[in-house]
Amino acid sequence: MIPHDRPVMAEADIAAAAGMELHTWxxxxxxxxxxxVPVVNPGERLRLYDQAQAAAFLEGRPIPPAPPAGEPHPDDLLxxxxxxxxxxxxxxxxRAYASTGYLPHGTELHGRRYWPRHVVQARIDAGDQRHHPERTGAGRQPGDPRNTAPxxxxxxxxxxxxxxxxxxAEGEALPALTADELAQRYAVSRRTGERLLAAAREYLQQTGRGA
Known part of the structure; x- marks a missing residue:
């Protein structure tokens, strides 16, 4: 979670502010x-830090205390x-909900997607139960929006x-995704996860964004 009205920086931003390549920094x-400097979002794959604390480190100043944790706010980013x-x-x-309009598209920050807490609460309050179907067997259940997209x-x-x-992952020296992770994420076979990886690498080559 990114608390509302609290600017944050990723390590790539901090390295750029220091005038260094990320791996050098x-x-x-x-x-x-x-x-x-503690992370703002413990447990997340992409580590984010309080901007004021990161700036103090870069400038050689004492690290200020983090703002006290408050009550959940409607504008917190989840x-x-x-x-x-x-x-x-x-x-x-x-992700499927966002692609089909069941959830708003969200806000992209630091290469990740976030949703304001009030948007998520509105989805819950709407009363449509598609977001937690009763699963009686393997596979997607009727009403899952992933079934509706071509x-x-x-x-x-x-x-x-x-x-x-x-x-x-390459730019920030993070562990690369694996076929097993993709299989779990998209509820597909490991072989399909391998195909997704191969297609993604080919897409990067075609767009000049990777080797």
């Missing part, structure tokens, strides 16, 4: 920085996993999504 300053937890579903379903368009969107994550 991490090698020289990463360990010291992480020991002194990550895909947090939205999934609130709706009682999984991250791949949340397969070709769905696959293309997934390839682009995976390609974007591969590019970010």
């Amino acid at each position: 991490r090698r020289r300053h990463g360990s010291d920085f992480r020991a002194r 990550s895909t996993d947090e939205v999934a937890a609130a709706l009682g579903t999984d991250a791949s379903t949340v 397969r070709g368009r769905r696959t293309e969107a997934r390839v682009q999504e995976v390609a974007a994550e591969l590019a970010r």
Whole structure:
């Protein structure tokens, strides 16, 4: 979660502010920085830090205390996993909801998508139970919006999504996605996960964004 009205920075932003390549900044300053500046979003794949605290580190000033944790605010930004937890579903379903209009598209920050808390609460209050269907067996249940999107368009969107994550992982020296992770995310076979990875890498080559 990104608390409302609290600017944050990713490590790539901090390295750029220091005038360094990300891998250089991490090698020289990463360990010291992480020991002194806590993450705003513990447990998330992309680490985010309070902008004021990060700026103090860069300028060699004492690190100011983090703002006190307040009550949940309607404008807090929730990550895909947090939205999934609130709706009682999984991250791949949340992405499907956003692609089909069941949820708003969300806001992209630092290469990730977030939704204001009030948007998620409105979805819950609307009373449509598609966000937590009773699962009596394997596979998607009737009413799952992933069933309504044409397969070709769905696959293309997934390839682009995976390609974007591969590019970010390379740029920020993060662990790359695996076929097993994709299989779990999209409720597909491992072989399909491998095909998605291969298609995403080919897409990056075609667009000149990766090797």
